[in-house]
Amino acid sequence: MENAFILFIGLVIGSFCNVAGLRIPQKKSIVYPGSSCPACDRKLGWYEMIPVVSWVIQRGSCRGCKEKILILYPVTELLTGLLFMFSLLLLDWSFELLLIWSLISMLAIITVSDLVYMVIPDCILLFFGGLFILLRSWVQIGSAWDPLFGFLLGFGLLYTIAATSGGGMGGGDIKLMGVAGIVLGWKAVLLAFMLALFLGAVFGTAGLALKRLNRKQRIPFGPFLAAGILLSYFFYEEIAGFYFSRIH
Ligand SMILES: [Zn+2]
Numbered sequence: 001m002e003n004a005f006i007l008f009i010g011l012v013i014g015s016f017c018n019v020a021g022l023r024i025p026q027k028k029s030i031v032y033p034g035s036s037c038p039a040c041d042r043k044l045g046w047y048e049m050i051p052v053v054s055w056v057i058q059r060g061s062c063r064g065c066k067e068k069i070l071i072l073y074p075v076t077e078l079l080t081g082l083l084f085m086f087s088l089l090l091l092d093w094s095f096e097l098l099l100i101w102s103l104i105s106m107l108a109i110i111t112v113s114d115l116v117y118m119v120i121p122d123c124i125l126l127f128f129g130g131l132f133i134l135l136r137s138w139v140q141i142g143s144a145w146d147p148l149f150g151f152l153l154g155f156g157l158l159y160t161i162a163a164t165s166g167g168g169m170g171g172g173d174i175k176l177m178g179v180a181g182i183v184l185g186w187k188a189v190l191l192a193f194m195l196a197l198f199l200g201a202v203f204g205t206a207g208l209a210l211k212r213l214n215r216k217q218r219i220p221f222g223p224f225l226a227a228g229i230l231l232s233y234f235f236y237e238e239i240a241g242f243y244f245s246r247i248h
Contacts, residue, residue: 007085010104011051014080017105018073021112025119039067051077072115080108083230090234099135100233102128103183107226110176114222120172125179132182146185154181154189173221180229188232191240196221196228 020030035044042064048054055074061067087100106128110120136147155178162169181189200221207213231239 003085003088006088007081010081010084011077013084013101013105014077014108015049015051015073017080017108018076018112020124021076021109022116024109024121024124025113025117037062037064037067040065051081072112076108076112080104086234095135096139096141099132099139099183102131102135103180103233104230106179107229110172111223111226114172114220118218118220120170120176120222122172122175125172125175129179129182132179136182142185147182149186150181150184150189151178152181153186154178154184154193157190157193169221173225176222176225180225184229184232187240188236189229191236192225192228192232194228195231195239196224199227200224 016030019035023030033043035049036042037044039062042062048058048063052074055069058069060069060071062069083104084101087097087104091097091100106124109124113124114120133147155174158169158174158177162171162174177189177193180192184192200219203224204213204219207219208215213219
């Protein structure tokens with residue numbers, strides 16, 4: 001019962017993350033006006049704003065103008081909901097849930113923003129960065145210095161790569177990994193980055209092979225970083241343990 005309730009909360013927050021990810025980069029308010037169809041500007045009724053369900057009932061298009069609604073919206077809602085529930089199953093009721101739920105919400109917002117506009121807004125990173133410092137001083141994982149080392153390594157590593165490789169990594173990606181480092185600590189932020197590179201390489205290779213991508217296309221890296229960050233948060237022991245047992 002409590003799992004279903006948290007799934008529902010996650011779906012609603014996922015829906016809010018869509019709005020935030022779409023409006024903040026355009027400097028629009030996230031509370032006013034209410035949601036409307038991006039194609040025909042028609043105001044949406046409450047029954048058109050039920051996470052996932054409305055999209056399925058309307059078969060992925062607007063009731064007014066029949067314009068397709070991006071599949072990104074229900075996917076963000078569903079993933080956020082499932083991740084909220086998964087965190088509860090893994091961590092049980094603890095203060096750490098507040099930390100991981102905040103992390104999931106930030107990653108949902110920046111994924112939407114990066115996919116739609118190719119930008120990760122500073123104000124989102126600043127807001128969550130402050131929140132993470134607060135929550136991390138409360139939720140003890142590893143040593144007390146770990147959030148600081150995580151921030152420095154996440155930021156420094158990507159900054160160095162961006163400065164020496166000239167392209168590929170944007171300013172938003174660099175700052176994102178700094179902020180994620182506050183939550184993850186230095187070891188897990190390093191793993192998160194390696195996982196993101198791996199996932200990005202697999203996606204790029206598959207896309208080129210299947211001719212769905214071309215070499216000139218810019219692919220936002222934020223969603224891969226987001227996936228790496230969450231995998232590393234949840235499965236650091238399993239992945240790092242597996243990797244190091246292989247090379248010994
Ligand atoms: Zn419409």
